[in-house]
Amino acid sequence: MRVFRIASVTAILGMLLVVPGAATAAGPPTAMTGAATSIGSTSATLNGTVSPNKQSTTVSFQYGTTTGYGATAAAGTVNGNASKAVSATISGLTPSTLYHFRVTATNASGQSIGQDTTFTTTASGPPPGTKNAVGIAAVPGAVTYGRSTVISGKVTGPKGGGVQVVLQAQPYPYTTPFKPTGAVTSTGSNGHYAFTASPRIRTHYQVMAKTAPPATSAVVTVGVRYAVSLFVSSGFVNRGALVRFSGSVRPAANGRTVFIQRLSSTGVYRTVATTVLRATTSSTRSSYIKRLRVFRSAVYRVRIGAHFPYGASNSRSRRITIV
Numbered sequence: 001m002r003v004f005r006i007a008s009v010t011a012i013l014g015m016l017l018v019v020p021g022a023a024t025a026a027g028p029p030t031a032m033t034g035a036a037t038s039i040g041s042t043s044a045t046l047n048g049t050v051s052p053n054k055q056s057t058t059v060s061f062q063y064g065t066t067t068g069y070g071a072t073a074a075a076g077t078v079n080g081n082a083s084k085a086v087s088a089t090i091s092g093l094t095p096s097t098l099y100h101f102r103v104t105a106t107n108a109s110g111q112s113i114g115q116d117t118t119f120t121t122t123a124s125g126p127p128p129g130t131k132n133a134v135g136i137a138a139v140p141g142a143v144t145y146g147r148s149t150v151i152s153g154k155v156t157g158p159k160g161g162g163v164q165v166v167l168q169a170q171p172y173p174y175t176t177p178f179k180p181t182g183a184v185t186s187t188g189s190n191g192h193y194a195f196t197a198s199p200r201i202r203t204h205y206q207v208m209a210k211t212a213p214p215a216t217s218a219v220v221t222v223g224v225r226y227a228v229s230l231f232v233s234s235g236f237v238n239r240g241a242l243v244r245f246s247g248s249v250r251p252a253a254n255g256r257t258v259f260i261q262r263l264s265s266t267g268v269y270r271t272v273a274t275t276v277l278r279a280t281t282s283s284t285r286s287s288y289i290k291r292l293r294v295f296r297s298a299v300y301r302v303r304i305g306a307h308f309p310y311g312a313s314n315s316r317s318r319r320i321t322i323v
Contacts, residue, residue, distance in 0.1 A: 028110030036119035041095035048103030063101035132157030142223035160191030202309035225311030
C-alpha cells in the first residue's frame with residue numbers, strides 16, 4: 001500500500017510538470033484587419049493587428065479594387081507573443097476609387113488572414129475646403145517712362161483654370177483705393193495669367209480672381225524712371241569745335257538739372273556740364289540744349305537724378321570723334 005501511494009504522487013507531480021509546458025507552446029499567428037488611414041487621392045496607409053504567437057511572423061497586406069486583390073504590400077516581421085500593430089503605406093492608386101484590403105500573417109506553424117475591409121480614395125486636386133489663392137510678380141520691377149512690364153502669376157486651389165482675373169492699380173501717392181485698370185483676362189488650364197502694363201508713375205498693382213469666394217493677390221510695386229534722349233549736332237568735329245547737345249526728358253521735369261557726362265579713361269562717367277530743363281508745348285515733356293567745345297574724342301551721355309516718384313535715368317551714349 002505504501003508503494004502504491006508513492007507511485008500515485010509521482011504520477012500527479014509528472015502531470016503538473018507537463019501541463020504548463022503544453023499551455024505555452026508556439027502556434028500559428030492571428031491577424032485582424034484595421035481601418036485605412038491617411039487616405040488621399042493616390043495613396044493610403046493600411047493597418048492591422050497581428051499576434052505572432054511566439055514565432056517570427058511575416059506580415060503583408062493584400063489590396064485591389066476587388067476581393068481578388070491582385071497587389072501585395074509588405075509590412076515587415078513581428079515577434080513575441082503580444083499583439084502588434086502593423087501598417088503599410090501604398091501609392092499609385094486611382095482617385096475616387098473603392099479599394100479592398102486585408103492583412104495576412106505567416107509563421108512556421110501556419111497562416112492567418114484578416115477580414116476584408118474597404119476604403120475609397122479622395123478626388124484628385126486640393127482637399128475639400130481649400131480656398132483659391134493668387135500669386136503675382138512684375139518683370140521688370142522698374143521701367144523707363146513709356147515702356148511696359150509684364151504682370152503675371154498663377155491661381156491655385158479648387159479651381160485654377162478658366163478663372164477670370166482683373167488687374168487693379170493704385171498709383172502714387174497711394175491715397176486712393178485700388179481701381180480696375182480695364183485689363184481682364186482668364187487663366188489657362190494650368191492656372192497661369194499675364195498682363196502687360198505701362199505705368200506712367202510709380203504704381204502698386206494687384207489682381208483679383210473671380211473664384212468663389214474671390215481671391216486677391218499680394219501687392220507688387222512697379223517703379224518708373226525718367227526717359228532721357230540725347231542728340232549731338234555732329235559726331236565728327238575739329239578740335240575745339242562747338243557741339244550742341246540737345247534732347248528731352250519724359251515726363252516733364254521743368255526746372256530740374258540734367259548732367260552732361262563724359263566717359264573717362266578709367267571707365268567712369270564724369271560730369272562736364274549741366275543745364276536746366278525747360279517747358280515745351282507738351283505737358284509730358286521737357287527739353288534741354290547745351291553747347292560745349294570738344295577737344296578730344298570721347299563718349300558722352302546725359303543723366304537726370306531721381307526725383308520721387310521717378311527714378312534716375314541716363315540717355316543712350318553718343319561718341320564724338322575729333323578729325
